[in-house]
Amino acid sequence: RDFGGYFIINGSEKALMTQEVLASDRVLVSKQAQDKIIAEVISTRGAFKGRVRILRNLDGTLNVTFPASPRKLKLFVLLKALGLKNDKEIMDAFEGTPKEIENDALINIETLQVKTEEEALDKIGKFVAPGQVEEYRLKRAQEVIDAVLLPHIGQESKDRLAKAYYLVMMATKAIERANNLREDDDKDHYANKRLELSGK
Numbered sequence: 001r002d003f004g005g006y007f008i009i010n011g012s013e014k015a016l017m018t019q020e021v022l023a024s025d026r027v028l029v030s031k032q033a034q035d036k037i038i039a040e041v042i043s044t045r046g047a048f049k050g051r052v053r054i055l056r057n058l059d060g061t062l063n064v065t066f067p068a069s070p071r072k073l074k075l076f077v078l079l080k081a082l083g084l085k086n087d088k089e090i091m092d093a094f095e096g097t098p099k100e101i102e103n104d105a106l107i108n109i110e111t112l113q114v115k116t117e118e119e120a121l122d123k124i125g126k127f128v129a130p131g132q133v134e135e136y137r138l139k140r141a142q143e144v145i146d147a148v149l150l151p152h153i154g155q156e157s158k159d160r161l162a163k164a165y166y167l168v169m170m171a172t173k174a175i176e177r178a179n180n181l182r183e184d185d186d187k188d189h190y191a192n193k194r195l196e197l198s199g200k
Contacts, residue, residue: 018195024049025152027170028185028192029177034058039174045151052150054167056174060107064167067148070127075171076108080120081145082164087112093168100179101172 006015022028024044032038037056042049052066054075062075069078076090084090087109094105114120118138125137128144146155150163176182185192 016198018197020193021196022187023192023194026192027173028187029173029182030184030187031177035178037174037178039170039177041150041170043150043152045155048148048151050148050151052167052170054170054174056104056171056178060104060175060178061111062104062108062171062174066150068128068144069149070124073124073127074108074112075167076112077114077120077123078145078149079164079167080112080114080117081124081141082160082167083117084161084164085117093165094172097172098176098179098181100181101175104171104175104178 006013008014022042024042027039027041029037029039035058038053039056040051040053042051044050050067053064055063055065057063064073064075064078065071079090079093084093090109091102091105094102114123121138121141122134124144125132125134125139125141129137129140132140142157145160145163146157150166153159153162153166173182177184187193
């Protein structure tokens with residue numbers, strides 16, 4: 001008896017293997033070398049996967065990277081670009097968290113150089129559309145944060161605030177890890193993995 005389960009390609013037998021990948025849309029926190037903390041999520045929509053990382057530095061400042069983002073982009077610049085318009089709205093997003101987290105949030109607000117949503121978008125726009133006129137830079141920055149930042153939450157302008165609150169949640173986890181209020185997530189644990197097959 002032949003149970004099948006293989007293909008004949010150019011005269012030789014081929015079998016499909018499953019592939020282990022990290023689970024999509026799940027925030028994992030880990031401590032890296034030099035005591036830097038990373039909270040990351042692989043945000044997936046259809047065939048597109050975009051890894052979003054929040055890095056907490058030793059001095060408490062928070063940086064964020066996502067596909068097409070400027071290197072060393074400050075998280076709070078992105079929060080302003082997403083519609084948390086002033087310092088109070090940002091602090092309100094961290095409301096109800098332990099003092100350590102609020103302290104880190106205040107450190108990041110103090111080092112923030114942009115004042116308005118437009119300035120924050122322009123900071124991203126200067127990277128994604130260098131040398132272009134301001135109007136085009138702002139439009140391009142908005143397209144980037146809508147399309148490739150956390151696509152599993154949505155890809156329209158109405159989803160920006162939800163993305164801001166999701167990033168706040170990721171930052172909270174990173175700060176908790178830095179203050180030993182939570183453990184590292186185990187990337188090798190099968191709960192944090194998925195087995196990918198051949199596709200649709």
